[in-house]
Amino acid sequence: MRVALVGPAHPYKGGGARHTTELAHRLRAAGHPTVVESWRAQYPAALYPGTQTVDEPEGEPYPDTRRDLAWYRPDGWWRIGRRLARENDLVVLTLFSPVQVPAYLGVLAGARSAGGERTRVVALCHNVLPHERRAVDVSLVRALLRRVDGVLAHSHEQAGLAEGMRGAGFDAPVTAALPPHLPATGAVVPPAPGERRNLLFLGIVRPYKGVDVLLRALAAGAPDDVTLTVAGEFWGGTAEQAALAGELGLADRVRLRDGYVPAEELPGLYAATDAVVLPYRTATASQNVWLAHEHGLPVIATRAGALADHVREDVDGLLCAPGDVDDLARALDRFYAPGAPERLRAGVRPVDPEPFWADYVDRLLAA
Known part of the structure; x- marks a missing residue:
């Protein structure tokens, strides 16, 4: 299956970019040709007061990554969606914030115009709704979830929230535990004996x-x-x-x-x-x-x-x-x-990421 992941990648920082990148590597390793459609500008600075990008990648970058999406270029959303639908069997929209939804609706409209029902579109919800939400957030996310073919959420609670927002007549969201995607920190410093207080x-x-x-x-x-x-x-x-x-x-x-x-x-x-x-x-x-x-x-x-x-x-x-x-x-x-x-x-033991990722890839494709 040919897959396009729409989401942040380096130079964006943090867990979201690492997850998108690691998922692309895992899909390709499982035999699914994968591309990443990342952002040139994901959020207006006023809505994300922190630093959005970093100079050094926090893991192995994914080679097949494009960075054409921009929140301030709606004329490009539809065009990108058409291209993704022509080239892929599955388009995955990674949702972190309702701020992304207008662009995703544009991508989705373009994909539908080019791929019809052949190209499936899945919303991968890191957060179905923000922890600190506004009234408009519900309307935006509901509009997206009711237009995609499938939804993947990271907990049963989040899947239930997504299912309620989609309403009747849709397949139930797929639940998959968020797998480990830790930053490459270099050599781990073993804790020395004693307490640091x-x-x-x-x-x-x-x-x-x-x-x-x-x-x-x-x-x-x-x-x-x-x-x-x-x-x-x-x-x-x-x-x-x-x-x-x-x-x-x-x-x-x-x-x-x-x-x-x-x-x-x-x-x-x-x-x-x-x-x-x-x-x-x-x-x-x-x-x-x-x-x-x-x-x-x-x-x-x-x-x-x-x-x-x-x-x-x-x-x-x-x-x-x-x-x-x-x-x-x-x-x-x-x-x-x-x-x-x-x-x-x-009692501490490092996590083994392999079983988490194998299950996650399977469930994403099932969604």
């Missing part, structure tokens, strides 16, 4: 990620000598988190490192911490558990979305309720019980 939150800082919950829990439940590093892009700046840390008496225990963390800096960041904390209020799927385990670190996470699926309670991490300061505080206190950090670190 430092915890790490890594990733974009947005309200649904629950950094405020983590700060309150740190003040309530962690020993007084334990520090926290919050590393990633702060949408809206660091002032709000810095003010909260000050109010809680944590100003000298919290380091706010604003800015995207390049892959080559991750080993050093992980080597300086005892555990990664994921205090999400809501989640779909994330690579952060596997990324921490790749570097030998246990994870303290909420049971939001699929986070808990990859944490073995009291073996390689601890779990708590989403949005619950007291429960997270208890987890932090449990983590720093005598001997617990070393015991949990000893």
